[in-house]
Amino acid sequence: MDFKEKVAELFIQVDNEITLDEALQMIEIPPNQDMGDYAVPCFKFAKKYKKSPAMIAADIVQKIGNLEEFEKIESAGPYVNFFVDKKHFAEKILKQAFQEKEKCGSTNVGQGKTVIVEFSSPNIAKPFHIGHIRSTLIGNSIHKIYTYLGYNTVSINHLGDYGTQFGMLISAYKKWGTPEIVDAIEKNPIPELLKLYIKYNAEMEQHPEYKDEARYWFKELENGDEEAQRLWSWFREVSLKEFNRVYDMFGIKFDSYAGESFYSDKMPEIIAELEDKCLLKDSEGAKVVELQDHGFTDAVIQKSDGSTLYVTRDIAAAMYRKKTYDFYKNIYVVGAPQKLHFDQWRKIIDLMGHEWAYDCVHVMFGTVSLEDGTLSTRKGRVVFLEDVLKKAIEKTTEIINERNTNLENKELVAKQVGIGAVIFQELFNNRIKDYMFSWDKTLSFEGETGPYVQYTYARTCSLLRKADVEIDADVDFSVLTDKESFNVIRKIEGFKQAVLDAHEKYEPFFVTRYIVSLAQEFNRFYHECPIIVEDVEVKKARLLLTKVVNSVLKAGIELLGMEAPEKM
C-alpha cells in the first residue's frame, strides 16, 4: 500500500461512509513541503458533524494519534497535513518498486477485461503522411498502457481499403494502365497511385461520365467481379508494404488488419437488422437513418445504387467486434474532424438497442502542422511520414557524431533516439491541442524532450554498470532522507497514478510529463549526491535508488512506444 492510500484509509476510519476512491480524491499534494507531503481539507465534513472545518481537522489529528509512517500529523486551519517519515517512506516505496521491477506502477485493474484499440487506419493507395502520425502514435501508446494494466488488448488497423475511391482507381487503371504505369506502381506504389487518383479527379470535370464509370467499378468490386477484385488486392498489397515500413520503424504491430473491406460481406445483415427495427427511411432511393430528433444530421446507410457507406461499414465493424471479442471497451483513435461521424454512428447502434454503444469511445485529437506551412494532401503538398522519420534519424546521427564519436552501435542508437524524439514530441501535449512540429524542439538533448529522457536513462545504466556492489533492497534507508533523494522517491511513488490517469483519460501525455519530471528530479539528485563513492552504505542506498529510477524510466519510455538505449 502506498502512502497516499494510507492517508485515505485513515479518513475512512474517521468517517466510514466515504469510499476509498472518494478519500483518495480528497487528498492534495501541497505546493510547498512546509505544508506537509499530503494534505486533506475538511470542509466536506463540516455539515455532517456540525462543526467548523478547523475544529474537525484538529479532532481528526487527535483521533489518528502517532503513526510510524508519519513524522508528524498536524492540523493547519481546515487542513490536516501529513509529513511522512522520510526513512520509512524511502524504505516502503523503494522496496516495493525494486521487487516489482519492470512491472512497477502497473496494477491489475484490467484483469478479465478485453479492450480494443483501433488506431492508425490509413487509406490504401493514399500517402501515409505526417498527419497520420497522431493516430498511429497516440493509439500505439494507449494500446501499450492498457496492456500494461492487465487488460486483454486487441490492436486493430481499420484500413481504409474500400469505398468509391477504389472505383475511381480501377477505372483510371483500366483507362491509362500501360505496362510502364504498372512498372512505376510496383516501384513506387503510393505516389503513382496517387497520381492516377488525382488525374482521374481532374478529368472527371470534363468527363462527367467518369463518375458513373467509377461507381460502376466500385459496384463490380462489391459484387465480387474477378478483375475488380484482382486490381483492388494489388493496390492493397503494394500500399500495405509501404505502410509496414513505417510501422517497422516505430516497432508497431497490429493484431488485426480487418479494414473496411473486411466488412463488405456483412452489409446485408446490418441493413436487415436496421430494416427489422424500422430504422431505415427511403430518401430519393437511398436509405437513411433519421437522426434529427437526436441532434444530428441524418445518416445515409445505403446509396440508391445499393452501395454502402463508411458509416455502414463502421456499424458492421462494431457489431463484429462485440460478437468476436465481447469488448469491455472499443476505442477509436481518430481525429476530431470525424466527431460527427462517430456521434451519428453511436446513436444508430444505440437506436438498434445495443447498450454497448456507449462502451465505444472516440478518442480524438487536434491537428499537426509543419513549421513551413500547413499540411494538405489534396494539393499534392504531402510530407511522407517515412521521410520525417528518416530525417530525424539523419539529424540525430549528426548530433551523435558531434557529441560522442566512440559510441558503439551508432546507427541503431541514432534510429532509437531520432524516432524516439518524434514519438516523445507527439505525445508531449494534451492530445486535443493542435501542435506545430518543430525539429529544434524535437531533437534537443536539453529540456523536455525524448533525447533528454533517453539520455537520463542511459546515465542510470552507466551508473549501474559501474557498480561494484550487489544492488539489493537491503540498504540503510536513512541515507535517502535528504531533499534530493526524497524528491526522487516521491516521483517514483507517483508513477502508478500517472499510468492510471493516462489510461482513464486516454492521454499518454500523463506518462510523457511524468517521465520527464522523473528524469529532472533524478538529474538534480545526481548532481547533488555522488553515487559511486567510497562509503559502501551510501553507495548501496544511492545505487538502489538509481536502479529503481532505471526501471521506472524504462517502463515509462516503453509505454510511449519509444525504445530505451542503454548507451548514448
Ligand code: ARG
Ligand atoms: N481511414 C480513415 C481515415 O483515414 C480513418 C478510419 C477511422 N476508423 C474508423 N473505424 N472509422 O480518415
